[in-house]
Amino acid sequence: MDSDKINEEMIEMRKQFNRIQSKIRSEANIKDCFHPDKEECVLPIKSAHSLQRQGSLRFLEKDLDxxxxxxxxxxxxHNFKHDFFDLKKTGRKVATTFDGFCSFHDTEIFKLIENEPEITDIDNDEHLFLHSYRSFAIAAHRKFEEDKYYQSEDPEIISLxxxxxxxxxxxxxxxxVRAALNDFIEPKKRMDEWLLNKEYSNLEYLVIEYPYxxxxxxxxxxxxxxxxNGKSIQMNPLDEFQSSVFTTVLPFSNRTVIILAAFPDDxxxxxxxxxIDAIPYELKQQKFLNFFLFEGAENVVISPHFIExxxxxxxxxxCELINFIQDNRTPFLKYNDKKFPINYFDPSNAIK
Incomplete structure (x- = not known):
């Protein structure tokens, strides 16, 4: 599909979306605690952050007046001045939030990594597991909300x-979407069991840390x-099962931690x-990580210090590259380390 046509359609769809945005969010919203032990739940369901509000989000934000x-x-x-579908300024109070944990579990599960925002230890499997579990939780929650949106009987949403x-x-x-939901069922059973039994070392972890x-x-x-290595995999989203990787990127005051995790039998x-671990040069490894995040993740937060x-x-x-990826009528991007134009991990892009 022609990229100019995609961008024109995205702008027009966004105008329609903005007109009924509150209704869409109301229709799709799900409030439910992701923790398996519902008997422990203490209402209300909280608007939980998938990234630490007092940690990573604070280091990414910019202050303007x-x-x-x-x-x-x-x-x-819509950027009316330059006529393109732009990124929107968002406050960290609402950034990366989802109604996915009750007030008790949101505090209890993550207190080890929340109470001291910079405490994350890359050699501590409990820390790595908790970050991975929370990344998994928001992805599952958002997918269930997407399914609810597609099943809506509201006339305006059906028209859109x-x-x-x-x-x-x-x-x-x-x-x-239904196929993707099925891909969460067995992983959630295993992650819940390991959480309850405090078995934090059962995942295979790859952790990368930059000193900025x-x-x-x-x-x-x-x-x-x-x-x-350039091989295409999982190109049919309707296959019986799609393998996925728990992915967390955490910027801190003087370092950045990337946590990738997979099931050992995956x-x-x-x-x-x-x-990824075997890529011989740091720059080449960074290039693939950028592609992997950009092509595969929805819940991505970018600092104005980079964008602006x-x-x-x-x-x-x-933004047009985001449009291409978010449009599910387009083919998957193919990785080309010589052409992919983004590198968040280059030291020259570090937030000072």
């Missing part, structure tokens, strides 16, 4: 979906479609982690 903000790939608005897709595309999108603050945060459960996830130093044309191209 007393107003602090950052950017999220899923929060967009019919304008976005032809009947075949809409049916395929609904099937794709990178301008990106992420909490996601990514289904990869490319390996670092050959695709473990192969991906092994190949781009020229208008480069920022437009950045």
């Amino acid at each position: 007393g107003n602090r903000y950052l950017y999220i790939h899923t929060e967009r608005e 979906l019919n304008n976005m897709f032809n009947p075949v595309q809409l049916a395929e999108s609904k099937l794709g 603050t990178c301008p990106i945060g992420c909490a996601a459960y990514i289904t990869p479609h490319q390996l670092p 050959p695709i996830g473990c192969k991906l982690l092994d190949q 130093k781009l020229s208008t044309q480069k920022r437009k191209e950045y």
